[in-house]
Amino acid sequence: MDAKERAVALINSMLPVSRESLDKFERYEALVRKWQPAQNLVAPKTLDEIWFRHIADSVQIFAAYPSARHWIDLGSGAGFPGLVTAILLDELGEDYCVHLVESNGRKGAFLKTVARELGLNICLHGDRIESVLKNWSEPVDAFSARALASLDKLCSFVHPHICETCVGVFHKGRDFDRELSEASVSWNIDLVQQESRTDPDARIVILRRLSPKNA
Structure with missing residues (x-):
């Protein structure tokens, strides 16, 4: 079994994937x-190692919260995990948007090219995260x-x-315990951790509730 087959x-x-989705990958x-x-x-x-380090690693995000249909992927870069999430959602045949x-x-030009060639329902926001989210009013189930x-x-x-109907699903590495300790100074945080399937030192964090401590 080669690296791609293992991935x-x-x-x-983690999640049954159709031949069509594998073709899109x-x-x-x-x-x-x-x-x-x-x-x-x-x-x-x-x-x-793209299939293991990027594609399989990104699949963990959707697998951690598969009920979400409207995602916001922050700092999308090459599209890991945002485009991977869109490919997985596309095979469900339901209304979705990433x-x-x-x-x-x-x-951004690369992301639009992939989405166009694969027929994915994405919306690209070519601005800083703070500016995009400042007046956000569209449905969102997960970040x-x-x-x-x-x-x-x-x-x-x-x-x-973040609320009962919207969570954050984040990749975190070996420094997560320190990050959590530092964030807890300013935030009341309710989260669940899952061990990463691709890196024993990493984890998938599902942020369920969040509020500032000085509120």
Whole structure:
């Protein structure tokens, strides 16, 4: 079993994925490789492990909260996890939308190209996160972010929106305990942690309730 086959097996252990979605992942991979020399979309050392390090790793986000249909992906970059979430939602045949927040224009052009070629329902917001969320009024069930910012910073972005019907689902690494301790100085935080399936030192964090301590 090669690296891609192991990644596909891992993906299907988290969430059954159709052949159509796997085909879209393959086309997505091809576009990343095509754009990588000019855009440096992912760390070069991870390019040959894209199925495990990026696709399977991103699948964990949707698998952690599969009932969400309207997502906001913060700092989308190359689209991990936002475009992966959109591919998984697209196969359900239900109404959905993934909002991708990415201020870098060249990366935004890549995100739009992938979405167009794969027929995904995304909405690109080419501005800073604070500006995009300041007057947000559209439906949102979940936020996602991967390798973007500390937990304290993520809390500052999403706190007006986290409630019983909206959560944050974030990738966090080995420094998460320190991040949680630092964020807890300013925030009342209710979250659930799940062990990452791709990195024993990482975890998936589901932020369920959040409020500032000085409120």
